[in-house]
Amino acid sequence: MFLRLSKAVLFMLGVFFFMSFFYDFINVPPKPLKNKPFQARDLPKNETSVQWKPSIGEALSSTAQISSPQISNLKKFREKMILLRRSYIHLDNETLQELKEGQINEIRNTLAQELQEVANLWLQNASANPRKVLILTTWRSGSTFFGELLNQFPGSYYFFEPLIEQHVQRAATNSTQMDILEHLFNCNYQDIRYSKESKWILRHNSRLMPICKKTLGFKEEDLCLDSDFLSKVCALFPIRLMKTVRLETRNVEDLMKKLPGLKVISLIRDPRGIVASRERMPWCSRPQCSDVQHVCERYNRDVESSFEFRSKFSERFMVVRYEDMSLNLYRTVQRVSEFLDFSLSEKIISYIQNHTNLPQFRARKGHDMSLKHSHGTFRNTKSHTFEWRSTIKSEALNQTQQLCASGMNRMGYKLVPSIGVLHNPNIKLMDQIY
Template sequence: MRQPTPNTGMFGNITLLANIERALKHIWTVKQSKKPDYKSFGTKPNVVIILSCKRSGTSFFGELFNQNPDVFYVFEPLMYFTYMALNHEISNDKFDTLSLKMIESISTCDIHHIPYLSKWWEKGYNRRLSINFKGLSMESGIKKISERCNVSKLIAIKTIRVADIALLRDFIESEKANVKVLHLVRDPRAVMNSRWKLKEPNSDFLRKRRNGNATDEVVDLCQHTTRNIEYVSSKPDWLRGKYKLLRYEDVASFPIESSIEIYNFLGIDYPSALTDWLNNNTNKQSGNPYGTSRVSYQIINNWRKEIALNKLNEIQEKCKHTMTSLGYEVLNGEKQLLDIDGKIAYKAFTKPEFT
């Protein structure tokens, strides 16, 4: 039997092109059905760096991102540098350089170049990622982290260990990633009361004190906050449109509204499931001081029932400028301190935001 003659000429070419087009469309449809690797398309990763101080409500705040499956969330990746410095495994003057290298490695999903990677893995700091590594070797685990990072719509890094926002300038200006900064602050009276309740040393303060950069923890807290607020208030061009200041009290009082505002600022779709999580976790109290379940309206004022009057006066004296700049009211005497319904401890203030 004679074999059919293949299509040739102009119409044959048209048929061939049509077949190629259908094949390409099929390939594209398959790719679209999978979660895309954003970096493979040459798109710079979207990154948010959450900066704050110890016991400022960051564990709860970080859950606004950890509860989103499209977010690659990393909390306190710089912690092991603190312990390395305290154990004399690194010099204190290398802390900032290593911290910035860590932030850049995570932000660009370049996990293999995390400083002291073997130690980071061996000491279990990979547990600070919401990924199950049970039974995985370091090589397989790093591969898994990289893959998860690369397909995420947003990379969120929460840290209480960046001393100055200005340290982020070179990385943000390098434009290796689309970076925005969320700066979370909290009433210093609540912060210090929470720290004292833990009855454990503040490792990061000990590291700074050893280096001669701090002698008084209350002063260190408020100087850190004031220094950064004043820097941002100078409106540096490199931060324009990339910075947002938030008070913990506002977020805790209006968690859903605040979350929507934050996601809008980041240009990321707000996940509806987060509303359910917030409703379930801002209306109950866990006994874990590092937990994320809180009765929001109560936690804002709990410190007023617990703090000693002499400690209150000490903080207000040392932190008056910081408190005033952030809208925190001075409380005069025990009567005002305990009059939670009648004497509000914070008020509206002008945030140093700029576009």
């Protein structure tokens, strides 16, 4: 028994000393070496360049230059490897420009093939006068699905939530939301700087990301966050589509005046469904998102402004009810297509079938979880629409109906006297005003 205990103690001591040595090995700051590899600080300061970390193969070829005397000296070898991990390879401007142009030409050719399948001649000749479309809505209103649906129109360049402030660094302190949207609609990325955390935003652009993900020596964030590259790619597309939940409808009038060709779609959902859905979202803890009073104050303003602008800009402003889209998706897509003067393509019809046909996408491996994903684009739309009727709490129901009453009446949503009536599936909750 004593022998076993002694072996265990010796084993633990050995593990402790090994971990201590390993920790020191990877954390000792490197000392300057005479024959050090390439470093970012060694590059000319007045030269614009793109840099990235070397590949495994490049790292191995660099380590082969380390001599035997250096390898015998553990400390120097450790410093050499740390410097190697922090080293960069420099790409001159001429090579970088050639690389960008090659990728832009590839996107141009892919886009041409995509547009050949469309009968709408406007799309094929619209680079000089691109169509600009803005989807306005609020959190938990079905905008991720709706935006991705419109992104299926051939020739679309999709801006997904461009006003997420923690990921967008404003070039000037006086920049406003309108400035950012105007710059992006005009494909001017020079004044818009995305951070590396923005990759998931750009990933919604299905025509851009295949190029960015290629192993060109660039990392994904290097190419996709390059303002010059993004500006040139964006300018190729005849449709510039944007959706945001961070802009109130009342503030869009100035943007419509600055961009005469801009068309706006206001997507509005029953506020009771919004409140019930947000209660389940852990990220929705701020009062602006979770507090019913805040929700209804903005909801009533958005509804009022939507009706005002629909009357004022009858050919440029459209209101879509989330429930109408869910219950009659094909009809809603037809209405939206007519409003935008777009032709329905096989790609859109296929997207609708693949993303709303429950047995079809349940049969796909790994897609069962997407049914419950909070920002997923797979939907059994009819059953998902009124799922909140069985989950909303009585207090939230009463408060929402009281504070959002004006907006609900304008949108044709019916109030219910109690939670028991709400649970009756035979009770209709909206008028057929559309």
